[in-house]
Amino acid sequence: MSVHGRLMQVRDAHALAGAIDALHGLGYTRIEAFSPYAVDGLVEKLGPPPKRIPLAALVGGLAGGIGMLWLQYHSAAVDYPLNVGGRPAASWPAFLPPAVEVTILLAVLAGYVVYLASSRLPKLYRPEFNVEWFEEASRDGFLLLIRADDPRWEARQVAEDVAALEPMRHAEVPA
Structure with a gap:
């Protein structure tokens, strides 16, 4: 089974920013964030926009x-x-x-x-939609996705790194 990435949910915007910093510290570079509203500084934390x-x-x-x-x-x-x-x-x-x-x-x-x-738009389908609780990103969920095309991706190690951040929940996203 091919994997698209690992999705995790955190409590709030502050925890989201902290998780991004922690994942960058571990060497992950292909991270996407989903939140119900715009979070100040989130774009800068995720990386510079394309030039x-x-x-x-x-x-x-x-x-x-x-x-x-x-x-x-x-x-x-x-x-x-x-x-x-x-x-x-x-x-x-x-x-x-x-x-x-x-x-x-x-x-x-x-x-x-x-x-x-x-921006990879328009994209009407994303593999994250298959995760049961992904729709919470539009209501009150703060989600982070570590994509499987990350150079540091190794499924077992990513699961351990994500669990160490103590998210509310996390799941593997099938492709």
Whole structure:
């Protein structure tokens, strides 16, 4: 039987933060937390957020802006040049507003797509849902999951380490 990880429940947000610190001290790095409300400092304790989002927004914005400028230039000066009152075919001031709009649009779109991908969303099913008491995370439960893809994962050792933290309960999560 393959295993997704080990899920444990603690009393409150303070115990959740303490358990994360203890698990990090033991060398675990792939930890996920579930709580009924936002806990201050929890994101920082779990690890830094991915830094790919700003880069994706920059690349998307540059591609959108340059692509829109090229499209306008090519269509107005190369494919279909019009002589309107002696003005130049490549009128850059007229090209800027649409290019700025497309730059912003593609930067936001690229950042959002990378955000969803790095958050592993949308994900309608998670193996943790199979644990009978997992639904308490939406009411009054504070849960921690040590994933089986953690470099330090060894099922028996993880069970002992989790039991040493004295959680309210813990269980193995089948994949």
